[in-house]
Amino acid sequence: MAWLVTGGAGYIGSHVVRAFLADGIDVVVVDDLSSGHAEFVPAGVPFVQGTLLDADLLRRTFAEYDISGVVHIAGYKYAGVSVQRPLHTYEQNVTATAVLLAAMAEADVSRIVFSSSAAVYGTPHTDLVTEATPKSPESPYGETKLIGEWLLRDQGIAAGLAHTSLRYFNVVGSGALELRDTSPHNLFPLVFDALLAGRTPRINGNDYQTADGTCVRDYIHVADLAISHVAAARRLDAGEPIEAVYNLGSGDGVSVGQIMSTVAAVTGIDFTPEIAPRRAGDPDRIVASGELAARDLDWKMRHSLEEMVQSAWESRQAASVDSEVTI
Numbered sequence: 001m002a003w004l005v006t007g008g009a010g011y012i013g014s015h016v017v018r019a020f021l022a023d024g025i026d027v028v029v030v031d032d033l034s035s036g037h038a039e040f041v042p043a044g045v046p047f048v049q050g051t052l053l054d055a056d057l058l059r060r061t062f063a064e065y066d067i068s069g070v071v072h073i074a075g076y077k078y079a080g081v082s083v084q085r086p087l088h089t090y091e092q093n094v095t096a097t098a099v100l101l102a103a104m105a106e107a108d109v110s111r112i113v114f115s116s117s118a119a120v121y122g123t124p125h126t127d128l129v130t131e132a133t134p135k136s137p138e139s140p141y142g143e144t145k146l147i148g149e150w151l152l153r154d155q156g157i158a159a160g161l162a163h164t165s166l167r168y169f170n171v172v173g174s175g176a177l178e179l180r181d182t183s184p185h186n187l188f189p190l191v192f193d194a195l196l197a198g199r200t201p202r203i204n205g206n207d208y209q210t211a212d213g214t215c216v217r218d219y220i221h222v223a224d225l226a227i228s229h230v231a232a233a234r235r236l237d238a239g240e241p242i243e244a245v246y247n248l249g250s251g252d253g254v255s256v257g258q259i260m261s262t263v264a265a266v267t268g269i270d271f272t273p274e275i276a277p278r279r280a281g282d283p284d285r286i287v288a289s290g291e292l293a294a295r296d297l298d299w300k301m302r303h304s305l306e307e308m309v310q311s312a313w314e315s316r317q318a319a320s321v322d323s324e325v326t327i
Contacts, residue, residue, distance in 0.1 A: 165245045167247045246292050
């Protein structure tokens with residue numbers, strides 16, 4: 001028996017794949033490589049390249065492999081860009097999820113762990129977000145993630161689907177030198193790319209109601225996140241009670257200013273970030289409680305901010321070296 005990991009060639013998905021393997025669980029990867037990398041899939045792991053919109057491909061995959069459950073990570077994850085591409089975002093995140101659930105039902109696969117997002121909360125009016133915090137997404141991306149949760153809920157009622165959704169905040173770091181975040185929109189890649197190009201990283205606003213004036217957010221290590229995916233799958237396999245949703249949050253958060261200082265210390269590149277205008281709609285602070293996940297899913301912050309930055313920087317440097325060797 002194996003678990004199917006959609007998006008398993010991406011940054012988060014590839015770490016989840018390795019966490020499953022480390023726990024002795026076989027995996028199969030489906031990824032269209034729109035943002036993933038084939039080389040992120042470990043040797044020996046079955047890799048099916050294609051889109052979740054292809055129902056026939058999913059039927060063939062479930063028929064060929066003995067799949068007991070699905071970790072659904074694939075999706076269009078760029079919240080800001082989703083405002084300009086709402087139809088694309090809905091197709092990739094809602095239609096694709098519906099096609100996947102239909103294929104699962106046809107193949108009698110009844111367990112799923114869903115990659116949701118803190119974007120479902122929008123701008124919460126509370127210092128600490130819990131699973132009960134009202135949902136008010138402010139982008140098509142956040143809307144599609146909430147709809148994904150609803151699809152799982154409704155399929156659970158209709159067909160007995162056993163499910164849970166993990167709401168992530170800001171995922172950073174690296175669990176292996178060969179794995180890194182290659183998103184053109186995420187903070188760590190943007191900062192590292194700027195430094196390596198001789199440019200000064202920038203902060204969007206320093207007049208927020210926080211200790212240093214910069215936004216405070218949850219930053220969690222990708223390897224810690226991956227462990228909780230395995231714990232969720234194990235819980236579903238065992239038929240143990242599980243919540244419909246969990247926040248994977250730090251409980252306290254760090255500021256963008258703290259991250260910049262830590263990046264300077266870790267990289268040895270001294271810089272003072274440029275201050276750009278604050279972005280409309282950015283709240284002062286978004287931090288989530290991870291108490292429920294700590295209770296059920298072996299969730300905890302195993303890495304310090306320094307370790308998050310160090311691991312991400314090392315994987316970025318390794319990629320630069322590999323690129324030079326290839327050239």
